[in-house]
Amino acid sequence: MRRTLFCLLLSLILLLSACAPAAVQTEPPTEAPTEAPTEAPTEVPTEAPTEAPTEELTEALPEETEAPTEPPERPEHTVRIQVSDNCDYTVTNAEGQTTRQGDDGRPKGDLVVYSIDLYGFDTGTLPMEVWEVAASDSFTLETTTSPCAFCAEIGDAFYAVTECTGVTRIEFRDGYIKLTGSEMTYKMLTTFDAGEDYYFEITGTGTTEIEFPMGEIASTGALSETYQVEKFSIYSV
Template sequence: MKMNKSLLCLFLSLILLLTACAPAAVQTEPPTEAPTEAPTDAPTEAPTEAPTEAPTEAPTEELTEALPEETEAPTEPPERPEHTVKIQVSVNCDCTITNAEGQTVRQGDDSGPEGDLAIYSTGLYGFCTGTLPMEVWEVAASDSFTMETTTSPSAFCAEIGDAFYAVTECTGVTRIEFRDGYIKLSGSEMTYKILTTSHARERQYFCITGTGTTEIEFPIEDVLAASPIGETYRVERCTV
């Protein structure tokens, strides 16, 4: 009996051993495929436009109406004085004329008259007469007129009071001064011809011609009283 138990135990041990050694049946489950989701298109984002900033308007300056360019008001002719006289200067003469009040008018050989000696009207005289053509200017009356010039030949005429004074056909003369009853010339190796109605009877004038001196004065009354013929000049009475 005891032996049968031993055999039974041995048989059971053998079965257990065989069972343990038998290769385990590997259950191979079919591979679980990852669920294939339908491909989801990547969400198509609307193209992101660059943020458009509100256009920066240039700072709007207050609109200022364009003002018309300032134009100098036309120079009005000065008010004409009660008494005016005519003075004359040869055309294209480079000269400066000064009156007793110290006012001057300057003219270049290629420019018009400018200065504070006001001219109220202008004119021309002497063309086609064989003498120097003259510009005629109307100015305020004065007790004297003086012309300084660098032009030769030249001529200058002026009215003072009721008398007329003129130096014509002169060369080498750089300064001519007219006062009531008085004429003075300055220059170098001058030749000149003077006409004046000072101290002359109506419709008459005196003609004084001379040459070869640098300065000479003619106080008309003294010249006529002394002699009609001087050392360097000659005086003649003429009828207009």
């Protein structure tokens, strides 16, 4: 009997279990991540790429160097004058134009020099600068250099003072030579009125001033004692 009751009770429990509704799942579903996935930046960069400078250079370019001024056209009549290369000088012509020794050793002034040559180096004599200038009735050299030499063409004659010491001023005019200085020694050469194939040579000493009127000397063939001449000669070229 007990066994029968137990079976009935068990059958009733199973029936009730089968008829009962299915249990609702109580765990909440897994939530999706709340953070949005990292997105690529959408903003355009605010800094523009570096551009080449557009402004023009403000610093002015250096001006082009001007070409050296060409000397004036040579006049119809030019002559040569010569100055010893080691000499400081100021040369003046009859027109009052002058040239002097520049800082670079070359002539500077309004007495235009059309060409320059050199000679006398390694010859045992004073090296000379030879200038081509416009013809003039006189040329005068002033200097403080000793020894010095100066030569010039005037008209058809050639005048030269060489191997001189103590001379501070040499003046050449047509048929005339004048020296100024102190305790001077000198040698002069000239072709004035000596003929095409001859020249005068005069050597001597002086104190402060000596003048040589070559016309008088050429006509008499002798020099006054006031010239303090040691030697007067005529040579053939």
